C-alpha cells in the first residue's frame with residue numbers, strides 16, 4: 001500500500017481524477033504524495049518560488065468533503081496544480097520572479113486561477129520563471145536557477161521553466177504557464193511534457209502580470225494531450241474583465257480527441273527547417289512527421305515567406321509593450337520602493353522612480369524597457385514600431401494563406417535541445433534566436449502545441465510543434481493526441 005501511495009504523484013491528471021472518482025484515493029492522499037515527492041526532488045530541481053503546502057492540504061480536505069457530500073465541482077476537483085509566479089493569486093505572494101515585486105501579495109485573483117479554484121483544484125505553489133516572463137531559460141529569474149530534470153546541468157527552457165520542470169519531475173499533476181513568444185511550448189519541449197498555447201483571446205489574461213499584451217497567452221502544461229484538453233475546458237471562455245477574450249462558446253475539447261486524422265492535410269513550412277537547426281533535433285521532428293503520415297495524414301510542403309521577419313517584428317513590438325506595461329512599477333503604488341527604506345529616503349519624486357526601478361528590475365527587464373522606449377520615441381516610431389506592425393499583418397496573412405491549403409502545420413519547437421547554464425545568457429541575441437520557431441505564432445494569434453517527439457543521443461527531450469488556424473484547438477488537440485499515442489514516449493520519465 002505504501003509503495004502504491006508513493007507513486008501517486010506519477011499519475012496523469014486524468015488517471016488521478018478517475019481514482020478520486022472511484023474512491024480509490026482521496027485528494028489528501030494525492031496532495032500528500034505530491035508534497036513527499038517535492039521534498040525529495042525539489043532541492044535538486046528548484047522549480048518553485050513559493051510552496052503553499054498548508055493551503056494545499058486545506059483545499060484537499062475541502063475537496064474530499066465535497067466528494068463525500070456528492071458535491072464534487074468538476075473533473076479537476078482535488079487535483080494538485082502548480083501555477084507560474086506571474087498569475088496573481090489572492091493572499092499568496094506573486095513575484096513575476098523579479099525583486100521589484102518581492103513583497104507583492106495580490107488582493108485579487110487572476111481569472112484563470114479563479115476558474116481552477118472554482119473547479120476545486122488544489123494550489124501546490126508558484127513556479128519559477130524568467131523575470132516578467134522575459135527569457136528562454138529561466139535564468140533571468142531574480143530568485144533561483146531551475147534545473148532541467150533530464151540533466152541538472154541544463155536549463156529547463158523558459159520562461160515557464162519552473163512549471164515545465166515541476167510537471168516533468170512529477171511535483172504536480174499539471175501546471176499553468178504563459179506564452180508571449182514560446183514560453184509554454186519551448187520549456188515543454190525541453191522537458192518532455194505537453195504545452196498548449198491557445199488562440200489569442202481564448203483564455204482570459206485578467207490578473208496575469210502583463211508582459212506584451214497583444215501577444216500574451218495563458219495555457220496548460222501537462223503530462224498528456226488529454227490533460228491539456230481537460231484544463232482548456234476549464235480555462236477557456238469570454239471574460240468581462242479582459243476585453244480581448246473572444247465571445248465564442250467553449251466546446252468540450254476532450255470530445256475532439258478521438259478523431260481519425262486520415263486524409264488530413266499537414267503542412268510542413270520549409271522556412272522552419274534548415275539553417276541553425278541541430279541535426280538530431282531536425283531528424284526527430286522529421287521522423288515525427290513520418291509518423292503522422294503513417295496515421296494517414298497527407299504531408300504537403302508549404303511556404304510562409306514573411307515568417308523570416310517574425311523574430312525582428314517580435315523584438316520591436318514586444319519591448320514596446322513591455323515598456324508601457326512595466327511603467328506601473330514606479331516605487332509608489334506597490335512592490336519595491338526606495339520610499340520604504342527609512343535610511344535612504346529619496347530626496348525627490350524623480351529619484352524615487354529612478355532608484356526604485358534601478359534596484360528592482362533585473363538586466364533583461366531594463367534592456368527591454370530601453371529598447372521599447374527607443375522604438376516608440378518620436379522620430380523612430382514610424383521607422384520601427386509602425387513598420388513592425390505592418391509586417392506583423394503580413395506574417396498573420398502568411399498563416400491565413402497556409403491554412404487555406406492545409407489543416408495543421410508541423411514544425412520544430414526549438415532549434416536545439418536543452419542547453420547548459422550560461423551557454424547563451426552572455427549573448428542576448430543568441431538567446432533570442434533560440435525562439436525562432438515559436439515566436440512567429442504569437443504575432444499571428446493562432447494556437448500551437450508542443451508534444452514530446454523523442455530524445456537526442458544525450459537523452460535530452462525534443463518536442464514537435466503543431467499549429468492550427470485561429471480557434472482550431474479541437475483539430476489541434478486531436479492531431480496532437482494521435483501523435484502522442486503513436487510516439488509512445490509519455491511514460492518515459494527523468495531519473496531523479
Ligand code: GLN
Nearest residue numbers: 133135179180181182183
Ligand atoms: N523567450 C521569449 C522572450 O524572451 C518568449 C518569452 C515568453 O513567451 N514569455 O521574449
